[in-house]
Amino acid sequence: MNTHPEAERSPQPRPPSSSDLKRWRQYLADERAEADTYRYLAERRDGEERDILLALAEAEGRHEAHWRELLGEEANRRTRASLRNRLLGFLARRFGSVFVLALAQRAEGRSPYAQDPNATSAMAADEQIHEEVVRGLATRGRNRLSGNFRAAVFGANDGLVSNLALVMGIGATGVSSGFILFSGLAGLLAGALSMGAGEYVSVRSQRELLEASRPTQITLAAAKSLDIDANELVLVYRARGMSPEAAEHRAAERMGLYSCDCDPSFSLNPEAAVEGVDEHETVGTGIGAATSSFCFFASGAIIPVLPYIFGLTGLTAVIMSCVLVGLALLITGGVVGLLSGASPLKRGLRQLAIGLGAAGATYLLGMLFGTGVA
Structure with missing residues (x-):
């Protein structure tokens, strides 16, 4: 039987375009960087966590091999990893903390492989699983620091918001800058002592409840x-x-x-705690929570007072207090968002809106009962 010669030829794959090659080289560089990040993190850990991180690095190595094969000789052309992956590698080398794991969790969740026809379905599935693996490792770190970290975040935000509200409320009444400065420092000390004592009692009570319930x-x-x-x-x-x-x-x-x-x-053993979770570790210690709360409240409460310490007065001092506190609220909100695996920007803006909203309310009350800004 005669067959047309063209029918016997299998379709030839389209040669990769320059944009394909550029994208693949970027993927290759990012896979290398991610593998290095996991190796850096593994160096700072031992036991099971170290084994898990090394296994993740090995998986990224398999993805790297896929892009090498597609690129051929083009794989020898060096491409820098993305800024995000370079930053992750830097932080992993220097710190290796839960913050790096939280960033890596977000990075794994943004993998483009599911939409890229040149990535295999297994690679896309790997990235989804990697996000859950890193989430599990990050959760261990969050549990270890959550008790004292909670006190630190609450203390810093409370100091920022409450003292800004105090300074703005008093400043709007038209009193002297010296009186505002004294009131802000008194608010700092009183609030820090109150927060520290409150956190100590709260954490001690919670630990005692846990011990009674275990x-x-x-x-x-x-x-x-x-x-x-x-x-x-x-x-x-x-x-x-x-x-x-x-x-x-x-x-x-x-x-x-x-x-x-x-x-x-x-x-199943009902007496055992949930595997890998120690309720006491999650809650923190009374002394640790009290110290964190006191120090971070004081560090937050000093910021609204700084313009008055440096001699600013009137509306200029009020505006500078708002600007400084706003920046601090964005930072603390971003850190909370980072650790929780959420968007740092959204958490930062939420903190900013809450803080400035509370301060604005007290400023309006001060103007209502006072004579205006001095």
């Missing part, structure tokens, strides 16, 4: 002496939230009646 191991010691026919151990496990069937199974295990587990789901 199941003890008394069941292990008392189980063998309990009456089998009137097994009150079942009530212990039902009170902890287990179903009647699971409670009976666990009670029988504790009393040594079962030598094997027929239903593994009944043998």
